[in-house]
Amino acid sequence: MTEIVKIQGLQKKFGKFQALHDVTFTIEAGSVVGFIGPNGAGKSTTIRTLLGIINRSGGSATIFGKDVWQESLAIHKRVSYVPGDVALWGNLTGGEIIDLFMKLHGGGNQAKRDRLIERFELDPKKKAKSYSKGNRQKVGLIAALSVDSDLYILDEPTSGLDPLMEIVFQEEVEEIKNAGKAILLSSHILSEVERLADKVVIIRQGRVVEAGTLDELRHLTRSTVTVETTADVAAMANVPGVHDFKQTGSHAVFSVDNQHLNGVLEEATKLGVKKFESVPPTLEDLFMRHYQG
Ligand SMILES: Nc1ncnc2c1ncn2[C@@H]1O[C@H](COP(=O)(O)OP(=O)(O)OP(=O)(O)O)[C@@H](O)[C@H]1O
Numbered sequence: 001m002t003e004i005v006k007i008q009g010l011q012k013k014f015g016k017f018q019a020l021h022d023v024t025f026t027i028e029a030g031s032v033v034g035f036i037g038p039n040g041a042g043k044s045t046t047i048r049t050l051l052g053i054i055n056r057s058g059g060s061a062t063i064f065g066k067d068v069w070q071e072s073l074a075i076h077k078r079v080s081y082v083p084g085d086v087a088l089w090g091n092l093t094g095g096e097i098i099d100l101f102m103k104l105h106g107g108g109n110q111a112k113r114d115r116l117i118e119r120f121e122l123d124p125k126k127k128a129k130s131y132s133k134g135n136r137q138k139v140g141l142i143a144a145l146s147v148d149s150d151l152y153i154l155d156e157p158t159s160g161l162d163p164l165m166e167i168v169f170q171e172e173v174e175e176i177k178n179a180g181k182a183i184l185l186s187s188h189i190l191s192e193v194e195r196l197a198d199k200v201v202i203i204r205q206g207r208v209v210e211a212g213t214l215d216e217l218r219h220l221t222r223s224t225v226t227v228e229t230t231a232d233v234a235a236m237a238n239v240p241g242v243h244d245f246k247q248t249g250s251h252a253v254f255s256v257d258n259q260h261l262n263g264v265l266e267e268a269t270k271l272g273v274k275k276f277e278s279v280p281p282t283l284e285d286l287f288m289r290h291y292q293g
């Protein structure tokens, strides 16, 4: 696989405050990396260093194999960026701003622009200062997605979009991904990350604390099992990997380390299964763990 982005041991200090301690991850072509973590964890700081807007205090970062500080001009020709709070020139219309962004980027795809304006239901003739937050966000998104880039860096791009527009966004991101492009998606909308991300990177206090596919991350955690057996279900409490065991009559509910699921199934079979239900942790379960420390 082609590595589009490679960040290694990235550090950033603002004066005495160290915002990034150790950020390491990669983004491959044709994949979406979901970048999540609590407020102030360092997502936007990582993104701003990637864009070459702010300098690093340590570590390295490359895009297309080029150093992001030495060769930012060459890199930016092939990168689209959407911030979470799009700032616009108030006296221009949305359409004019989109065209300006596209020109600055050396063209862009007119047909795609028109299709996106229609899909996102944006009125391009209105002046930017009259747009609502969601509509400002759409202008930024349409401008960025209309350009054929190899890497799309999206920092909370859907903040302010309504649920229908969120779906349009997700479909457009999937199309870009299927075209082989790379996408970095920072978001607090976990359902969005769950649907789109091939890999999730969780950052907390300037450090990557977890990274992998959703399946890999789920493997590290526990599923919730509900079981009903013919013989006394109490025996299940002693199976390795079983936690928080609660019994009501012939019913039991407990959590189990995913690598021990097989042993749980075996024991349940011995007791005579009447009901067995295993629910994997949601991204929210995984995320909340890191929120709460
Ligand atoms: N220019 C700056 N000067 C000083 N401190 C800064 C600066 N920019 C960011 N920080 C600090 O760095 C830390 C990381 O901020 P950052 O904006 O990267 O967080 P984030 O993960 O994007 O959070 P959010 O989810 O709220 O967008 C915060 O403690 C923030 O206050």
Ligand SMILES: [Mg+2]
Binding pocket: 043, 044, 045, 155
């Ligand atoms: Mg941020």
